[in-house]
Amino acid sequence: MTLDDLRVFVAVCRAGSLSAVARELDCTQSAVSQHVKRLERETGIGLLERQPRGVVPTQAGRVLEAAAADGIAGLDLALRRLREMADGESGSVRVATGATTVRHFMADAVVAFRQQHPDVSLEFRTESSSRACFDALADSGLDLAWITLGAPVRGIEQRPVMELPWVLAVRADDPLASRTSVESVELEDVRLIRLPPDSTSAAHLDAACAELGVRLAFDTSVADWDTALLLAELGLGRAVVPALPGLDVPGRGDLRLVPVPALRPLSVGWAVRRWDGLSASARVFAETVAESCRRTAASRCTAH
Template sequence: MTLDDLRVFVAVCRAGSLSAAARELSCTQSAVSQHVRRLEKEVGTGLLERHPRGVVPTPAGHILRAAAADGLGTLDQALRRLDELARGESGSVRVTTGATSVRHFMAAAIVAFRRTHPLVGLEFQTVSSSRGCFEALAAHDLDLAWITLGAPERGIELRPVVELPWVLAVREDDALAPGPSVGPEELRGSGRLILPPVRSTSRAHLDERFAELGLPGGPASGPGTADWDTAVHLAELGLGHALVPDLPGLRDPGGASAPGLTLLPVPCLPPLRVGWAVRRWSALSPAARAFADTVGHTCPGRTPTPG
């Protein structure tokens, strides 16, 4: 059993097929098959179930994949730090997050971190979902993932940083705009809600609460969108009511929303928690821990309650 065998096996599980893993790894499908067969021979049992449209791990494969992904990620971090020490470099901090998170949550932290760590590089990899962040952590030598917090993932440690109350973004000439807040009846009556994508962590939070409020499956929605800034912009254009977290940057320093837009509190929805996900905090480099702490100290918003 070699590290290459394990890397290929994890790639196959992630890609869902031998051919897709071969394309990802820039090798032949037969080479991928050889790695998997060698592992299966060594462990004495099948690791993959073959189906017409790809492969899925067997119960034994799930066990090996979880252990291999965790171990390879930690090893990649260690090798990178050793390489930086050998070359006498100060290293870099690699972060994966959504398309708009840097602007909303990290702008002040980046400026502060550059002042205190001028020789450390900052690299950002954009993904479209928290699930994508988890997969990127498992697949690459990334340090930190900034995500919407949901259920814990095996081999991933979570650290809440900020809680964001929900608001409904509507045009200032909308019938709901004069109200002080939005309750279940207004949500139930809105046929133009702009919501997060169905499979996103934030949408799962909303759907759970909608069910508790007697709105099974969530209310009828307007145009779909993959990021909060686009949702707010669609509301500004009059295409619907955008249900979004009260993100840093949605208001000016005085607390006012953008001209032509009204942000109405939605107190019936629990705040959304966002923060860091890592493979292991104890394995982070000092620079990565410093950047994570800097974001926590400078990020506007409400500190999460324990639990």
């Protein structure tokens, strides 16, 4: 049983396909199968069950996958820390983010970090959702992931950084544009642009509305918050979105953002495999972003 055997086995369990892992590793499907067979010989039990569309781990396979994934993650972190110790102030910080995360939450922090640590490279990997960020963090050498906080995920620690109140985004000539706030019950009479249905933010919004006994209706769906804001600004619909840093309330130009104070705010922040396993550079970057967000939140409270 080798570390490569375990890495390949974990990859197969998560992909659900021997051929997909073979393509990813640029090897033959037979070579991938040999890694799994070696593990099965040494453990004396079947680890994968073949199905019409791929493979799934058996009960024994799930036990080994969980243990192997945790062990590999810890080893990867240790190796990263050793490299950072050898490199001193050089090295890299690898971050998984959403499509517009850097612009909304990290722009000032990235500039400040680069000025303070010019020899540390920043690498950003764009993912489509918080769930994808969790998966990327677990499967690779990433240090941090910026996420919408949600349910606990095995092997991942979540740390809140800031809370985002909800606002109703409308065009400046909309009848609701001049309001200082909107009651949650009023949203039942408004057809909305839907946030990505499988996103953590959409699930949070649904739960916050359910707590208040409010049911929302949608006639359009988008892939991210910025697209929802753009469509609202163009007068193509209304959207309930988080009040992102840098966006004015009630808004400027053709867009107005009307607070919906009754809805429970959305929490965003960092996810890591282990905080005590972060390199010094990654820890400083995370703290720099958090401090920048705190200043933004404080200035928003002062302004309003």
